[in-house]
Every structure is written in C-alpha cells, then in structure tokens.
Amino acid sequence: MSTVKVDTLVASDGTSPVTLTKQSAAKAYSRVAPNNISSSLNVSSLTDAGTGLFEDNFTNAFSAATYSSVASPGGSTNIQMMFATNMTTYTTSASRTAIYQNATGYRDEQYSTARFGDLA
Numbered sequence: 001m002s003t004v005k006v007d008t009l010v011a012s013d014g015t016s017p018v019t020l021t022k023q024s025a026a027k028a029y030s031r032v033a034p035n036n037i038s039s040s041l042n043v044s045s046l047t048d049a050g051t052g053l054f055e056d057n058f059t060n061a062f063s064a065a066t067y068s069s070v071a072s073p074g075g076s077t078n079i080q081m082m083f084a085t086n087m088t089t090y091t092t093s094a095s096r097t098a099i100y101q102n103a104t105g106y107r108d109e110q111y112s113t114a115r116f117g118d119l120a
Contacts (some may be wrong), residue, residue, distance in 0.1 A: 027067070028095075028115040030056050031074065034108040042119075052099040052106030060119050061092040067117025071097060074110035092120065 009018040028042040032054060037046050040056075047055040067090065090096075099109045 024116065026114040026116055027060075027062065027119050028056065028058055029113070031110075031112045033074070033110045047094070049096060050106070052108060053096060054099075055094050055096045056113065057094045058092075062115070063092070063118040063120045065090045065092050067095075067115050069095060069097075069113060069115050071111055071113045073099070074112055 010016060011018055026041065028040075030040040030043045030046070031038045032046060035046070035048055035054075037043060042059045043056045044059040045057045047057060049055050069090075095113075095115060097111065097113055099107060099111055101107050101109070
C-alpha cells in the first residue's frame, strides 16, 4: 500500500479544482440557535414559519426535491426533531424543519440539520 501526501490538488490543466467522484458529503448544513443561523453551509437565510417551524433557504439549489435530511436537537433532551413533510413539501431551494416537544408541543429550540443529495 502506498501513501500519497499533497498540499494542493488541481485538475490536469494545472489551475481548475479537482472533481471528486463517488463521494458523499452534506450539501447543506445549518445550526440554528432559536431564530437565527449560528453556522451554515449552503444556507442563505432562515424563514421563521411559526413557533417551532423553520425553513432553511439554500444558496445553491438541489437538482431534485428528493434529497435526504437529518437533524439533531441542540438544547433540551426531550425534543423530537421532525422534518415537516406532512406540512410542506421539500423544494429544491428550501426545506422546513419542525421542532416538537411531547409535553408542550411545537417550540423554538436550538437544532442542527444536514441535507444530502445532488446540487443542480
């Protein structure tokens, strides 16, 4: 087995970035501290759609609205994260997340999300 160590990879033309194939990585990420984005990748803004309902607007659209989403709560341990597919359909340019607590219903809470799929 060989080891390759490099500082920079470029395409064969010497200047363009390398295109990696068969790689899987999140194409959008957001960490939301109630009602504002504290860090993100490919998320341009957050829409407050009501108590416990937030919509991430993507900087670069997905190629289809069939991307996968995962989420994790960042505050209370009694929070359930739900992607509100029953309330709104994923679009190529935005995705809505619902935060629900069993005892109190929908609520504004810290959370993180990641989306996986192909960009347009």
